[in-house]
Amino acid sequence: MGNICVIGPTGAGKTTYLAALAYCPQVNNQIFTITSVTEDAKKIANKAQTIIKNGASLEPTIIDGVKIKSFYDLPLYQFKIKIKPWLKKADEINLVVRDYPGEIFNELVSGIYNELHLEFIEECLKKDIEGCLLLLHGWEDNSDNFYSQVMGKFIELMDKHDRSQNLRIAVAMSKCERGELWPGRLDPENDIFNVHLPRTKSLLRQGILAQNLQFYAISTFGVLERNDPRPNRQDETDQIGSSRSILRIPKKWRPYNLISPLYWLSKGKRMRYGV
Amino acid sequence: MGVVYIGDRSVGKTHLAFELANPQGQYVKVCNLNYDNLKPIFLQPDGTARATSTIDNRTLDVQVQLSTGRSQVSVEWIDPPGEIFRVPWQLEHPSEWNSFLETVRQSEGILLVLPPYREILKPDVNPETYITQEQWSNRFDRWTKFFSYDCPKARHILICLNMADLFSDHLDKEAQTLAFNPYGTQLNWLQRHIYVRDRYFFFVQSHLEEINRIRGVSGLSVRCFITSIYNRTLLELPWIYLASYLGN
Ligand SMILES: Nc1nc2c(ncn2[C@@H]2O[C@H](COP(=O)(O)OP(=O)(O)OP(=O)(O)O)[C@@H](O)[C@H]2O)c(=O)[nH]1
Ligand SMILES: Nc1nc2c(ncn2[C@@H]2O[C@H](COP(=O)(O)OP(=O)(O)OP(=O)(O)O)[C@@H](O)[C@H]2O)c(=O)[nH]1
Ligand SMILES: [Mg+2]
Ligand SMILES: [Mg+2]
Numbered sequence: 445m446g447n448i449c450v451i452g453p454t455g456a457g458k459t460t461y462l463a464a465l466a467y468c469p470q471v472n473n474q475i476f477t478i479t480s481v482t483e484d485a486k487k488i489a490n491k492a493q494t495i496i497k498n499g500a501s502l503e504p505t506i507i508d509g510v511k512i513k514s515f516y517d518l519p520l521y522q523f524k525i526k527i528k529p530w531l532k533k534a535d536e537i538n539l540v541v542r543d544y545p546g547e548i549f550n551e552l553v554s555g556i557y558n559e560l561h562l563e564f565i566e567e568c569l570k571k572d573i574e575g576c577l578l579l580l581h582g583w584e585d586n587s588d589n590f591y592s593q594v595m596g597k598f599i600e601l602m603d604k605h606d607r608s609q610n611l612r613i614a615v616a617m618s619k620c621e622r623g624e625l626w627p628g629r630l631d632p633e634n635d636i637f638n639v640h641l642p643r644t645k646s647l648l649r650q651g652i653l654a655q656n657l658q659f660y661a662i663s664t665f666g667v668l669e670r671n672d673p674r675p676n677r678q679d680e681t682d683q684i685g686s687s688r689s690i691l692r693i694p695k696k697w698r699p700y701n702l703i704s705p706l707y708w709l710s711k712g713k714r715m716r717y718g719v
Numbered sequence: 720m721g722v723v724y725i726g727d728r729s730v731g732k733t734h735l736a737f738e739l740a741n742p743q744g745q746y747v748k749v750c751n752l753n754y755d756n757l758k759p760i761f762l763q764p765d766g767t768a769r770a771t772s773t774i775d776n777r778t779l780d781v782q783v784q785l786s787t788g789r790s791q792v793s794v795e796w797i798d799p800p801g802e803i804f805r806v807p808w809q810l811e812h813p814s815e816w817n818s819f820l821e822t823v824r825q826s827e828g829i830l831l832v833l834p835p836y837r838e839i840l841k842p843d844v845n846p847e848t849y850i851t852q853e854q855w856s857n858r859f860d861r862w863t864k865f866f867s868y869d870c871p872k873a874r875h876i877l878i879c880l881n882m883a884d885l886f887s888d889h890l891d892k893e894a895q896t897l898a899f900n901p902y903g904t905q906l907n908w909l910q911r912h913i914y915v916r917d918r919y920f921f922f923v924q925s926h927l928e929e930i931n932r933i934r935g936v937s938g939l940s941v942r943c944f945i946t947s948i949y950n951r952t953l954l955e956l957p958w959i960y961l962a963s964y965l966g967n
Pocket of ligand 4 (some may be wrong): 800
C-alpha cells in the first residue's frame, strides 16, 4: 500500500484531480479500473458529479479550524487502480492519498510558525510516505521565483527529516490543457519546466536524486477531442491571474495523464501505456 | 453549519427562507418544519411576512434531490432583522454587531437578499417604495466592503435579487431558462450566474469582481440569483447550489 501526499499551491487543482480519480470508476475506460475504497473517496466522487459536472468549482481545502483542524481531519482517499493494457499482463496499484491544503505550501516561503500547520509538513515527510505528487499550475512571470523559493524550503525540510534519499517526488504541471502548455505535454521536463520554470526545475534536479524525481504534465479537464485540442474549460472570471475555471462540456470529459505519476510514485518505474 | 440571510429591512429574508418549507417543493424539501403550523408565526393574516425583531436561529433540515440522489443538509438558519445592517444601529450596539459578524464568519453560506431597483419594476408596481438603481448601486458598495473586509473567508456567497415577480414580465419563462434538473442538461452554475449577472447586475459587475479578487483563493466566486416567493423554481436554486456542497 503506497501512502502518497498531494501537495502544491492553493488553486493548483489538487482536490479536483482526486475527485476525477474517484469519479473515474463511472467513466468507461478499457485500460484502467479504479475502485474507490474509502467513504471520503465516494463522497468526493459524488461531488465530481454534482459540482464539477454542473459547471462549478470544488471548495478550496482550508484549515478552517472547524472542518479541518489538524492533519487527521484531511480527507483520506484510498484507491485501487487496475491496469490491463491490450495484450499485456494486468497490473495493480494501491494507494492511500492525502489531499493537502495549498495554504501550507504557500506558507513555506515565509516559514511556518503555527504548530498546527507544522504538523502537516511533518506528516508528509514521515517514513511511511512513499512519495509526493506536487502539482503546480503557474507558469507566468512570478511563478518560477515563488516555486523555487518554496521548493528550496521543502528540500531543506526533506533533509532535516532524513528523506532526501528516499522520497519520490512527481512534479506535475496541472491544467496543461491550456494552449501555451499543451504542445509541451509529451516532454514536460524540457518543453514546459525548462521553458517556463527553469529555476524551479534546476533546483529540484540539484536537490533530489535523479531516480526520485520525475516531471509530468496533467490536465484533469483535458481537451475536447483527441484531434481537437480546444481546452474543455471555461474560466470563471475575466480576471487575469484568477485560477478558477470549470469543466466546459461534461459529456466530453477526458482527463489527461492522471494515473501515470501515481504509477511511478508507487512502483518507481514509469508506466508504459497511454492514458 | 450555519446559513445566514443578510440584507436590509423588508427585502424578503424571512419569507424567502420560510417559503422553502412549503410542502409544494420540487427538488427541495424542509423536513423538520411544518409550514402550516408555523405560518402564524412568520406570516401575518394577509400572507405577508412579519418583520423580524431579533436575530432568530432555527435548525433547517433540508433535503435536496441531486443527480446522485437525495442530499441531506442540516443547517442553522440565521435570520437577523434588516435593522442591524444600518450603521447607526451598529454603532449603538457594538458588541451585538461584533458577535453577529463572528457568526457570519463561521457560517458556511451567506445569502444576501436584495430588493429590486425602481428601473426594472413592472409598470403596474408602485415604484415609490423601491430605491433607484443609483441608490441601489451605492448600497451595493457597502455590501462589497462587507464581503471584502468583514468576512473575506466566507465559503459561499449567494446574492439574490428578490421579488422577481415584481420585475420580470415573463417570470415563468425566466425560471424555465434558469431551471435546475438533476438529470437533464440545463444551464450549468456558471452559465446561470453569467445570465443573471449580465441581465440584472451588469452595473455592479466591477463590484462583483472586486469581491472575488479580495476573496482570492480562499473562497469560491460569488454567485448571483434572482428569487421570488411566488416562483418555486427560482426559490429553490440557491439551495440546490448550496446542497451540492454542504450535503452528505
Ligand atoms: N483549467 C483547469 N482548471 C482546473 C483543472 N483542475 C482544476 N481546475 C480548477 O482549478 C481551481 C482550483 O481547483 P482545486 O482542486 O480546488 O485546487 P486545490 O489545489 O485543491 O486548491 P486548495 O485546496 O486551495 O489548495 C478550480 O476552479 C478548479 O475547477 C484543470 O485540469 N484545468
Ligand atoms: N412580491 C413579493 N413580495 C415578497 C417576496 N419576498 C418577500 N416578500 C414580502 O416582502 C415583505 C418583507 O419580507 P420579509 O421576509 O419580512 O423581509 P425581511 O428582509 O425579513 O425584513 P426584516 O425582518 O424586517 O429585516 C413581506 O411583506 C413579504 O411577504 C417576493 O419574492 N415577492
Ligand atoms: Mg483542495
Ligand atoms: Mg425578517
